[in-house]
Amino acid sequence: xxxxxxxxxxxSAIAHxxxxxxxxxxxxxxxxxxxxxxxxxxxxxxxxxxxxEVATALLDARDFDRHESTIxxxxxxxxxxxxxxxxxxxLPDEAACANSAEQTVDxxxxxxxxxxxxxxxxxxxxxxxxxxxxxxxxxxxxxxxxASNYAYGAAKAAVTTFASxxxxxxxxxxxxxxxxxxxxxxxxxxxxxxxxxxxxQPPRVARDIQAALDSGFGVIYTPGYWRLIMAIIxxxxxxxxxxxxx
Amino acid sequence: xxxxxxxxxxxxxxxxxxxxPDRSSLAExxxxxxxxxxxxxxxRSYGDVCLNSGHSLWAMRGLDRFIDFDASTGLLACEAGVLxxxxxxxxxxxxxxxxVTPGTQLAxxxxxxxxxxxxxxxxxxxxxxxxxxxLRLVRTDGMDIECARDVRPEWFAATVGGMGLTGMIASAILxxxxxxxxxxxxxxxxxxxxxxxxxxxxxxxxxxxxNVAWIDCATDANGATRGIFFSGDHxxxxxxxxxxxxxxxxxxxxxxxxxGWSVKAFNSAYFARHSRASGPTREDYRAFFYPLxxxxxxxxxxxxxGFYQYQCVVPREVESDxxxxxxxAIARSRQGSFLAVLKTFDxxxxxxxxxxxxxxxxxxxxxxxxxxxxxxxxxxxxxxxxAGGRVYAAKDASAPRQMFERSFPKLGEFVAYRDPGIxxxxxxxxxxx
Numbered sequence: 001x002x003x004x005x006x007x008x009x010x011x012s013a014i015a016h017x018x019x020x021x022x023x024x025x026x027x028x029x030x031x032x033x034x035x036x037x038x039x040x041x042x043x044x045x046x047x048x049x050x051x052x053e054v055a056t057a058l059l060d061a062r063d064f065d066r067h068e069s070t071i072x073x074x075x076x077x078x079x080x081x082x083x084x085x086x087x088x089x090x091l092p093d094e095a096a097c098a099n100s101a102e103q104t105v106d107x108x109x110x111x112x113x114x115x116x117x118x119x120x121x122x123x124x125x126x127x128x129x130x131x132x133x134x135x136x137x138x139x140x141x142x143x144x145x146x147a148s149n150y151a152y153g154a155a156k157a158a159v160t161t162f163a164s165x166x167x168x169x170x171x172x173x174x175x176x177x178x179x180x181x182x183x184x185x186x187x188x189x190x191x192x193x194x195x196x197x198x199x200x201q202p203p204r205v206a207r208d209i210q211a212a213l214d215s216g217f218g219v220i221y222t223p224g225y226w227r228l229i230m231a232i233i234x235x236x237x238x239x240x241x242x243x244x245x246x
Numbered sequence: 247x248x249x250x251x252x253x254x255x256x257x258x259x260x261x262x263x264x265x266x267p268d269r270s271s272l273a274e275x276x277x278x279x280x281x282x283x284x285x286x287x288x289x290r291s292y293g294d295v296c297l298n299s300g301h302s303l304w305a306m307r308g309l310d311r312f313i314d315f316d317a318s319t320g321l322l323a324c325e326a327g328v329l330x331x332x333x334x335x336x337x338x339x340x341x342x343x344x345x346v347t348p349g350t351q352l353a354x355x356x357x358x359x360x361x362x363x364x365x366x367x368x369x370x371x372x373x374x375x376x377x378x379x380x381l382r383l384v385r386t387d388g389m390d391i392e393c394a395r396d397v398r399p400e401w402f403a404a405t406v407g408g409m410g411l412t413g414m415i416a417s418a419i420l421x422x423x424x425x426x427x428x429x430x431x432x433x434x435x436x437x438x439x440x441x442x443x444x445x446x447x448x449x450x451x452x453x454x455x456x457n458v459a460w461i462d463c464a465t466d467a468n469g470a471t472r473g474i475f476f477s478g479d480h481x482x483x484x485x486x487x488x489x490x491x492x493x494x495x496x497x498x499x500x501x502x503x504x505x506g507w508s509v510k511a512f513n514s515a516y517f518a519r520h521s522r523a524s525g526p527t528r529e530d531y532r533a534f535f536y537p538l539x540x541x542x543x544x545x546x547x548x549x550x551x552g553f554y555q556y557q558c559v560v561p562r563e564v565e566s567d568x569x570x571x572x573x574x575a576i577a578r579s580r581q582g583s584f585l586a587v588l589k590t591f592d593x594x595x596x597x598x599x600x601x602x603x604x605x606x607x608x609x610x611x612x613x614x615x616x617x618x619x620x621x622x623x624x625x626x627x628x629x630x631x632x633a634g635g636r637v638y639a640a641k642d643a644s645a646p647r648q649m650f651e652r653s654f655p656k657l658g659e660f661v662a663y664r665d666p667g668i669x670x671x672x673x674x675x676x677x678x679x
Contacts, residue, residue, distance in 0.1 A: 037270030
């Protein structure tokens with residue numbers, strides 16, 4: 001039976017790269033996203049690449065009232081899922097957030113609150129299903145607050161911690177929860193940033209995410225060397241850290 | 247702003263990179279971009295056709311989706327940022343292949359159209375553009391044009407080979423060709439003079455689909471030109487090929503590994519190997535078509551200063567004398583590198599106003615970027631112009647405007663189709679804007 005994959009935030013470059021890997025092995029794929037035309041374009045791409053079935057559903061992550069019905073529809077359509085990827089998010093304008101409570105809270109709502117709300121709904125179903133893996137995309141920004149991206153980082157810290165607890169809870173139910181921490185990835189979200197040798201392409205990160213969903217455990221840094229980089233960054237004493245430019 | 251260079255890496259210049267994430271929002275992206283802008287695919291053009299120094303580049307690799315593929319007809323619709331490699335990997339297991347493929351599969355579909363690239367089988371399938379069923383052009387003036395050879399043919403002719411200057415090529419429908427499998431039966435034939443090359447070319451191009459010759463530019467200036475002629479055909483063999491791993495040259499070398507000594511050594515070894523093994527060999531299509539793709543970023547071999555590729559074509563009537571003159575000039579200069587390639591083009595009506603191929607012989611070779619190399623190009627230009635030939639825009643980084651105007655008589659006709667919001671370093675050099 002083909003694998004059933006659910007992707008939330010399906011028009012993100014990383015999410016689509018993951019969906020392509022599943023498509024190549026004939027998976028059935030359910031895409032949830034905000035922009036209809038972009039979702040349709042991705043669905044067509046996945047069909048050409050070998051997906052045995054692709055369905056799409058529209059959802060703006062801030063539309064909390066529709067979270068439950070969206071998940072219910074998806075579950076009913078494919079009679080459950082073997083793999084789930086939660087990938088939606090925005091990179092807020094940190095300079096604007098610095099002086100705007102509204103923008104800071106908005107970004108937090110998309111990057112943290114909406115993710116947690118969806119995770120609660122998905123977890124309940126996976127727990128009943130007693131099978132499957134769910135990966136959620138967090139960020140190294142969540143490992144330590146830095147001046148350049150703490151509005152984003154605080155939300156990702158919430159996601160990381162929530163996912164950690166969820167993993168603990170679902171462990172006994174045969175469900176794996178994976179926290180994905182991609183380093184710098186060259187996507188439309190990061191187009192404005194100058195690229196160094198530390199940057200990766202979405203297919204590279206997607207390979208790690210699929211491996212994690214297949215048989216991985218816990219927190220997955222991708223590429224793997226980011227685990228070391230962030231371990232070092234976390235170790236820097238606060239007094240020293242506040243004087244760095246990171 | 248981000249530093250971007252073309253494949254030749256002779257210049258590193260800042261550009262404003264504009265993401266192009268999906269085709270549904272194209273009109274807004276194209277109209278909203280600060281002008282002049284230019285589509286940038288995977289950066290495999292050698293010269294300045296893909297650069298727009300200090301201005302905007304549309305990052306076309308974001309448009310890398312397939313739209314539709316009919317495995318019974320071989321028609322493939324895809325976005326322009328799809329790599330040729332991705333097309334082949336999708337189509338080959340279904341028994342389809344690109345009718346025309348350049349020497350790298352890491353170019354995008356849009357780039358292959360904009361440069362109307364050719365392969366080693368011009369006499370069978372022509373150029374890449376001849377096998378494009380339809381394309382979509384999105385312009386900064388708000389026009390959104392679907393065109394084909396028989397639908398708005400003037401737009402199609404201007405865009406194929408139009409160097410990305412007629413609008414953003416957003417998507418295309420490609421007509422693929424049937425093949426039995428991923429294998430090529432190839433054969434090599436050593437030759438010791440240009441006359442022998444032309445004899446081999448005349449006889450083999452009737453029997454074999456793919457023909458290309460490698461020549462040793464390090465030979466003496468007396469006219470003795472040794473080389474190896476490779477011919478190939480798709481093998482009747484459906485066994486799947488194994489996946490290959492890429493190797494990458496991770497750093498910029500401070501100096502060029504390509505110098506007089508290394509070129510001589512490489513060429514002698516290469517000649518010795520292929521003149522011995524002249525029987526037919528069955529090769530993986532990647533080994534036959536894309537020998538250098540396996541070493542990603544091989545352009546770094548030329549060191550920090552980068553390199554140029556010079557490619558020209560000279561017409562059939564004078565091909566022998568003109569090619570001889572070009573090779574003599576190169577041998578005298580002692581600047582040539584190990585990648586010197588000779589191919590012949592057949593007499594086919596060009597599909598684009600600025601398509602490069604014409605009936606005759608094309609010579610392509612790489613030169614490390616060293617003082618005096620551009621002077622040699624002007625010397626070569628003079629021979630090409632005298633012969634009534636032309637230089638290839640996809641490779642060029644230095645030809646003067648007059649050379650370009652002499653090369654392409656339909657340039658005046660082309661200008662009317664330019665997108666006023668699009669320009670490149672090349673267009674400023676060759677058109678003045």
